[in-house]
Amino acid sequence: MKIAPTLDGRVRVDLENEKDIWALISIVVDAGGAMGPLSDQVAGGMGAEFAEDWREWVVPDLADQFRAQLSEVAGTMEGKAPGDSFFIAREQAELWYGALNQARRALHAQRSSSPEDTEPDDSEVRRARILGSFYDRLQILVFETLMEP
Amino acid sequence: MVETEPISKSEVLSDIPWGVVVHDDPVNLTSYVTWVLMKVLSHPKAKAEALMWEVHRLGRSVVWTGNREMAELYAQQLQGYQLRTTVEKAGE
Numbered sequence: 001m002k003i004a005p006t007l008d009g010r011v012r013v014d015l016e017n018e019k020d021i022w023a024l025i026s027i028v029v030d031a032g033g034a035m036g037p038l039s040d041q042v043a044g045g046m047g048a049e050f051a052e053d054w055r056e057w058v059v060p061d062l063a064d065q066f067r068a069q070l071s072e073v074a075g076t077m078e079g080k081a082p083g084d085s086f087f088i089a090r091e092q093a094e095l096w097y098g099a100l101n102q103a104r105r106a107l108h109a110q111r112s113s114s115p116e117d118t119e120p121d122d123s124e125v126r127r128a129r130i131l132g133s134f135y136d137r138l139q140i141l142v143f144e145t146l147m148e149p
Numbered sequence: 150m151v152e153t154e155p156i157s158k159s160e161v162l163s164d165i166p167w168g169v170v171v172h173d174d175p176v177n178l179t180s181y182v183t184w185v186l187m188k189v190l191s192h193p194k195a196k197a198e199a200l201m202w203e204v205h206r207l208g209r210s211v212v213w214t215g216n217r218e219m220a221e222l223y224a225q226q227l228q229g230y231q232l233r234t235t236v237e238k239a240g241e
Contacts (some may be wrong), residue, residue: 042228045172045235048185065229094202099182105176143181145227 001137005145011088021080026131028074031102034109038102039063069098093146100139107132165238167220168211172233173204174178186212189223212237 001020003013012052015021039062046054072095075085107128153178169190171182179201186197203210220236225239227234 021180038231042231042233045233046224047235050236058228061225062228066231098231108176120201130155134173140178143178143184148180148184 003141005141006087009090011142011145011148012085013088014085015080015082017082021077021082023131023134024073024080025077027099027103028070028077029137030106030131030135031070031099032106034102034106037063038066038105041105066098066102069095069102072096073099088142088146090146093142097142097147099138100135100142104132104135104139107135165240166214167217168202168237168239169213169220169223169227170209170228170235170237171200171204171212172235173208174233177232179205181233185227185232189230211239 001014001016001023003011006012013024015024037059039059043054043059045063072092076092080086110128171186182201182204183197186192186200187194190197192200192212200210200212204212204226212227213220217236224234224236
């Protein structure tokens with residue numbers, strides 16, 4: 001996979017093989033496998049006097065917002081094949097950033113809950129480490145190229 | 150002498166400013182937290198960075214204080230950017 005900023009202020013992604021497609025679809029898969037809804041995690045500390053309103057009005061909106069981030073990535077990747085390219089524009093940057101953040105959160109939560117005696121060459125651990133590093137780099141590129149002033 | 154109306158305890162409490170508190174988490178990038186504080190709260194970069202470091206070092210920071218309605222609005226927006234955020238009475 002080749003990912004690079006373009007002169008017109010977008011990020012271009014060239015998909016070279018099936019693994020590239022798998023890595024990007026994994027953003028949605030990993031985020032979807034999070035332990036508990038993200039909306040509850042970010043809003044869960046609201047005090048008792050807010051809790052009911054928050055549960056009724058805010059948390060559903062947050063859940064919609066977070067779903068939209070994953071839908072953006074899933075929609076972009078739909079039908080993609082090796083040799084295809086796509087662009088991430090400024091208007092899509094926050095959605096991509098948010099989806100990557102969800103995936104990173106989910107992997108972090110998995111790592112935190114794994115027993116300490118997990119073998120370092122365990123395939124799931126290796127997968128999480130490789131994808132986590134990929135998500136980090138793509139997220140930083142999206143942020144620095146498309147979001148930061 | 151000018152007569153004044155007695156003020157009830159609830160009226161006094163409603164005047165207490167509310168604080169929007171951002172809590173540390175191990176995932177969000179420091180530069181992103183600064184960016185969100187600038188975008189949502191219109192803080193200048195230096196102030197946003199100082200607050201971000203406070204979150205990072207102390208585990209939490211009151212990033213805005215004011216009336217309850219605005220505090221709730223800001224908290225919702227910050228949560229939308231995946232920052233763990235709460236609202237509490239300032240000074241608590």
